[in-house]
Amino acid sequence: MSYNLSRYDFAAIEEKWRTRWLTAKTWKVEAEPGRKKYYVLEMFPYPSGRIHMGHVRNYTIGDVVARYRRMKGDNVIHPMGWDAFGLPAENAAIKNDTHPAKWTFENIDYMRGQLQRLGLSYDWDRELATCKADYYRWEQLFFLKMYAKGLAYRKKTTVNWCEPCQTVLANEQVINGACWRCDTLVTPREMQGWFLKITDYAEELLAGCDKLSGWPEKVLTMQRNWIGKSLGAEIEFPVEGRSDRLTIFTTRPDTIFGATFMSLAPEHPLVAQLSRGTEQETAVAEFVKRTAARRRLKTGEEPEKEGVFTGGYCLNPFTGARLPIYAANFVLMEYGTGAVMAVPAHDQRDFEFAGLYRLPVIPVIQPEGMELTAETMTQAHEGPGILINSGDFSGLGWEEAKVAITRQAEEQGFGRARTTYRLRDWGISRQRYWGTPIPIIHCEKCGIQPVPETDLPVELPTDVKIDKSGKSPLHTLENFIRTTCPACGGPARRETDTFDTFMESSWYFARYACPDFHNGPLRRDQVDYWLPVDQYIGGVEHAILHLLYSRFFTRVLRDLGYLGVDEPFTNLLTQGMVIKDGSKMSKSKGNVVDPSDLIARFGADTVRLFSLFAAPPERDLEWNDQGVEGAFRFLSRIQRFVGDNLELLSRADDHLPAGLGEADRVLHRKTHQTIRKVSRDLEGDFHFNTAISAVMELTNILFALTGPESKETPQPPLVRRAVEAILTLLFPMVPHLAAELWEATGHDRDLDAMPWPEYDPEAAKDDEITVVIQVKGKVRGRLQVAPGTAEDELRQLALADDKVKGFIGGAPVRKVIVVPDKLVNIVI
RNA sequence: GCCCGGAUGGCGGAACUGGUAGACGCAAGGGACUUAAAAUCCCUCGGCCGUAAGGCUGUGCGAGUUCGAUUCUCGCUCCGGGCACCA
Numbered sequence: 001m002s003y004n005l006s007r008y009d010f011a012a013i014e015e016k017w018r019t020r021w022l023t024a025k026t027w028k029v030e031a032e033p034g035r036k037k038y039y040v041l042e043m044f045p046y047p048s049g050r051i052h053m054g055h056v057r058n059y060t061i062g063d064v065v066a067r068y069r070r071m072k073g074d075n076v077i078h079p080m081g082w083d084a085f086g087l088p089a090e091n092a093a094i095k096n097d098t099h100p101a102k103w104t105f106e107n108i109d110y111m112r113g114q115l116q117r118l119g120l121s122y123d124w125d126r127e128l129a130t131c132k133a134d135y136y137r138w139e140q141l142f143f144l145k146m147y148a149k150g151l152a153y154r155k156k157t158t159v160n161w162c163e164p165c166q167t168v169l170a171n172e173q174v175i176n177g178a179c180w181r182c183d184t185l186v187t188p189r190e191m192q193g194w195f196l197k198i199t200d201y202a203e204e205l206l207a208g209c210d211k212l213s214g215w216p217e218k219v220l221t222m223q224r225n226w227i228g229k230s231l232g233a234e235i236e237f238p239v240e241g242r243s244d245r246l247t248i249f250t251t252r253p254d255t256i257f258g259a260t261f262m263s264l265a266p267e268h269p270l271v272a273q274l275s276r277g278t279e280q281e282t283a284v285a286e287f288v289k290r291t292a293a294r295r296r297l298k299t300g301e302e303p304e305k306e307g308v309f310t311g312g313y314c315l316n317p318f319t320g321a322r323l324p325i326y327a328a329n330f331v332l333m334e335y336g337t338g339a340v341m342a343v344p345a346h347d348q349r350d351f352e353f354a355g356l357y358r359l360p361v362i363p364v365i366q367p368e369g370m371e372l373t374a375e376t377m378t379q380a381h382e383g384p385g386i387l388i389n390s391g392d393f394s395g396l397g398w399e400e401a402k403v404a405i406t407r408q409a410e411e412q413g414f415g416r417a418r419t420t421y422r423l424r425d426w427g428i429s430r431q432r433y434w435g436t437p438i439p440i441i442h443c444e445k446c447g448i449q450p451v452p453e454t455d456l457p458v459e460l461p462t463d464v465k466i467d468k469s470g471k472s473p474l475h476t477l478e479n480f481i482r483t484t485c486p487a488c489g490g491p492a493r494r495e496t497d498t499f500d501t502f503m504e505s506s507w508y509f510a511r512y513a514c515p516d517f518h519n520g521p522l523r524r525d526q527v528d529y530w531l532p533v534d535q536y537i538g539g540v541e542h543a544i545l546h547l548l549y550s551r552f553f554t555r556v557l558r559d560l561g562y563l564g565v566d567e568p569f570t571n572l573l574t575q576g577m578v579i580k581d582g583s584k585m586s587k588s589k590g591n592v593v594d595p596s597d598l599i600a601r602f603g604a605d606t607v608r609l610f611s612l613f614a615a616p617p618e619r620d621l622e623w624n625d626q627g628v629e630g631a632f633r634f635l636s637r638i639q640r641f642v643g644d645n646l647e648l649l650s651r652a653d654d655h656l657p658a659g660l661g662e663a664d665r666v667l668h669r670k671t672h673q674t675i676r677k678v679s680r681d682l683e684g685d686f687h688f689n690t691a692i693s694a695v696m697e698l699t700n701i702l703f704a705l706t707g708p709e710s711k712e713t714p715q716p717p718l719v720r721r722a723v724e725a726i727l728t729l730l731f732p733m734v735p736h737l738a739a740e741l742w743e744a745t746g747h748d749r750d751l752d753a754m755p756w757p758e759y760d761p762e763a764a765k766d767d768e769i770t771v772v773i774q775v776k777g778k779v780r781g782r783l784q785v786a787p788g789t790a791e792d793e794l795r796q797l798a799l800a801d802d803k804v805k806g807f808i809g810g811a812p813v814r815k816v817i818v819v820p821d822k823l824v825n826i827v828i
Numbered sequence: 829g830c831c832c833g834g835a836u837g838g839c840g841g842a843a844c845u846g847g848u849a850g851a852c853g854c855a856a857g858g859g860a861c862u863u864a865a866a867a868u869c870c871c872u873c874g875g876c877c878g879u880a881a882g883g884c885u886g887u888g889c890g891a892g893u894u895c896g897a898u899u900c901u902c903g904c905u906c907c908g909g910g911c912a913c914c915a
Binding site for chain 2: 176217218221222225226228230232248249250251252263303305329330331332334335336339340341342343347348349350352420421422540543544613614615616619620621622624626627629630631633634636640689690692693694695696697700707708709770771772774776777778779782814815816817819822823825826827
C-alpha cells in the first residue's frame with residue numbers, strides 16, 4: 001500500500017485514482033448500436049482562465065449523473081470542450097500584450113487540469129475547442145447552406161451597439177437595455193449585418209415547447225414569451241389621395257368601429273411621404289429625427305408618449321370614417337406592419353395618446369353591467385364585452401366579432417387573419433476579431449458571393465496585433481481582406497465580421513458524437529446513435545439565448561439532413577447559482593472562493609460532496625466554509641471506519657449468516673432502505689442532498705452499532721455489506737475515496753465496473769412501525785405495531801391507551817379515523 | 829404593470845399522494861479524553877410555562893375546506909427571476 005490508511009490522505013488517494021483513470025481512459029466510449037445510450041452534457045465553459053464554483057457545481061452534478069448511469073449499465077457519453085471564441089480573449093490580449101489564441105489555449109490547458117483534479121469522468125478523446133478551424137469550418141459550411149436556402153441574409157437595420165465591446169448584439173443579448181456581457185447600455189446604430197431566419201421556425205419552436213416535458217416549466221414559459229405569438233388580423237386602410245393602402249396588424253379586429261386615428265412608427269415609409277409638401281413637413285421631420293435617435297433603446301424606462309400629425313388621412317374600410325394619420329414614438333417598425341389602428345376606448349396606449357392630442361374616443365365594446373361613454377372613461381376598457389356602435393356587428397360578443405369582422409375583411413379583399421411573433425431574426429454579425437470569419441466575399445461587380453464550399457475553411461488569420469482601440473484588426477488586415485471573386489475572378493474583398501459566438505454553442509453537442517470526423521460536420525450514424533442529449537445541465541441564465549438558438553440550429557441541421565432529431569435536449573436541469581454571504585460570488589464583492597484552494601485543503605471529494613449536499617441542484621447554493629469541513633468530517637469518518645476495521649471487512653464472509661440478531665437486522669434493514677432512498681433520489685429529481693443524508697444516517701447507525709456503547713454488535717458479513725453499500729452509493733459523488741476504500745477492502749474488481757446495487761424490498765421492510773394516536777387532531781400517544789396491523793386492532797389499541805383515555809375523559813367518541821400504518825384519530 | 833418561482837429553528841435544508849413538522853448537516857452550549865491543544869466521542873438544542881412528568885404554541889400574514897393542512901382553495905405581505913409601450 002502506497003499510502004497510510006490510518007488517516008484520510010485525500011491528496012495521495014486522489015492522485016492515484018486520477019492517474020489510473022486517465023491513463024486507462026476509463027470513460028472512453030464508442031457507439032454500440034443496440035445498446036442503450038445515455039448522453040449527459042453540461043454546458044461547456046468559456047476558457048476564461050480558472051474554473052469557478054459555478055463550474056464545480058454544474059460539472060459535479062453532471063458527473064454524478066454520468067457515473068450513476070454507467071453503473072446502471074448504460075453506454076454513457078459524457079464529453080467536455082471549450083466555448084473558445086469570444087471577446088474576453090481580445091481584452092486579455094490587449095491587457096497582457098499577448099495573442100487571443102495563446103491566451104485561450106493556455107487557459108484551456110490550465111482549466112482542463114482543474115477539471116481533471118475534480119475527478120470528472122469525461123471522455124477526453126472527444127474534447128473540442130470551438131476556436132479551431134476543424135470545428136468552425138463546419139459552422140461556415142452550415143452558414144453557406146443556410147444562405148443557399150435563404151435562411152441567412154444580409155440587411156441594414158438599427159442594431160444594438162455596445163461601445164465597450166465594439167460590436168453589435170442580438171436582441172436576446174440585450175438585458176434591460178444593457179449588454180449581457182459588460183452591462184453597458186447599448187446604443188442604436190444603423191448597420192449592415194447578417195441575420196439568420198429564426199422566425200421561419202417560430203411556430204415550430206413554440207409548438208415544440210409543449211413536448212419538452214423534461215424541461216423546467218419556467219424555462220418553457222420564458223421561451224414561449226420570447227417567441228410571443230399573437231393571433232390577429234391584417235387590415236388595409238385606403239389612404240386619401242393615394243393609390244396604395246396602409247396595412248395594419250391588430251389583435252382586436254372587433255374594435256375596428258372604434259378606430260379614431262392611425263399610429264405609425266416614425267420610420268414607416270408613409271410618414272415621410274404623407275407629410276411631404278404639407279405644412280406638417282418640418283414638424284414631422286423634426287419628430288422623426290428626434291425619436292429615431294431613441295428608437296430601440298431598450299433602457300428599461302418607458303418614454304413619454306409623443307406623436308405628430310403627418311398631414312395625411314385614411315378611411316376606415318368598415319365605416320368610411322376619415323382617420324388622421326399620426327407618427328407615434330411608441331409604435332415599433334419591426335413588429336407587425338409598423339402601423340396600428342388606434343382605438344382609444346379599448347387600448348390604454350391609444351387612450352393616453354388620444355388624451356394628449358384631443359382625439360375622439362368611441363366605445364364599441366360594452367362590458368357586462370356597465371355603460372361606457374367617452375366622457376366618463378378614465379382609462380381604456382381592454383376586457384371582454386358586447387359590441388355596440390358597430391353596424392351589423394353590434395350585439396355580437398367580442399370573441400365572435402373578431403372572427404366575423406376578419407371574415408368580412410377577407411371577403412371584401414381588404415384584410416386577412418394573421419399571426420405575428422415577437423421573435424426577430426437572429427443578428428449574427430459581430431465586428432470582432434476572435435470569432436469565426438463569415439465566409440462571404442464582396443465583389444464590386446457581382447455583389448455578395450458566398451465562399452465556395454471547397455475553399456473552406458476561411459481561416460481566422462493569427463498573425464495580427466491587437467491594439468488598444470478595441471477595434472477588430474480584421475477590418476484593416478489587407479492580406480486577409482483582399483481576395484478574388486469566386487464568380488468573376490476579379491479582385492474582391494472578404495467580409496470582415498465574425499459570427500456571434502452563440503453560433504458555436506448551438507451545435508457543439510452534436511459534434512461531440514464525432515469530433516474527429518473530417519469528411520463533414522457530422523457523421524450521421526454517430527449522431528443518430530448519440531443524439532439527443534438525454535440530460536443537459538447548466539445555468540438558468542441561458543434560458544433564452546443559448547437554449548433557443550440550439551433548438552433552432554437543431555431544426556435547421558435536421559432540415560439540411562445532418563441529423564435526425566427535432567429537439568437537442570430531452571431533459572434540462574437548470575442549476576442555481578453559488579452564492580456567498582447572500583450574493584453571487586464576484587471579484588468586486590470580494591466573496592470569491594477558489595475551487596483549487598479548496599481542493600488543496602480538503603480534496604476534490606469533499607468539494608464535490610459539499611456542493612451536492614448543501615442544496616438541491618435547482619436552488620441557489622449558499623457557500624459555507626464550515627459546511628465544507630462538515631463534509632470533510634463525514635468522509636474522514638468513513639475512511640476511519642474502513643481503516644479501523646480493515647481486517648474484519650476484508651475477511652468477512654460474503655454469505656449472510658443463518659441466524660440474525662437484533663443488531664444484524666437493524667443494520668441489514670437500514671442498508672437496504674438506504675439503497676432504496678439513494679436510488680430514488682438519483683433516478684428522479686437529482687436530489688443529491690437527501691441521498692447524501694441517507695448515507696449519513698446509515699453511517700451513523702453503523703458507528704452506533706459497532707461502537708463501545710453498543711450492547712450487541714452486528715456480524716462481519718452485515719458490516720461488510722453496509723460498508724459496500726456506502727461505498728457504491730457514494731461512488732458517483734466521491735469517486736476517489738469510494739474507489740480507494742473499495743479496493744482496500746479486498747475487492748479485485750474496481751468500483752467503476754460495479755453495477756448499481758439493488759435493494760431487497762423484503763429486507764427494507766420495517767418490522768415495527770409507529771402509529772400515532774390523535775385526539776381531536778392532536779398527537780396524544782404512539783403505538784408500536786407490526787406493519788399492516790388491521791384497522792380494528794389499531795382502533796382497539798388506541799381506545800385502550802391509558803393516556804388517550806385521559807384525554808377523552810369520558811366524552812362520547814363521535815368518530816374514529818384509522819389510517820393503517822399511519823395514525824388513529826379519535827374525534828370527540 | 830403582466831407572467832413565473834419562493835417564504836419552514838441561529839443557518840443550509842428534510843417531510844411519500846392531506847396523516848408524528850424540523851431528517852441530515854452546520855453553528856452554539858454542556859460534558860468525556862488530554863499536562864494542554866487539535867482530533868475524536870457523548871449529551872442538549874423552535875418558542876413559552878414547568879424541578880419534573882407534562883402542557884400550550886409554532887411552517888410569512890388573514891380566512892376557508894377537512895377528523896386532520898408546511899401540503900389543497902381564496903385574499904394579502906415580502907423576497908427572487910423573467911418580460912415590459914409587441915398593437
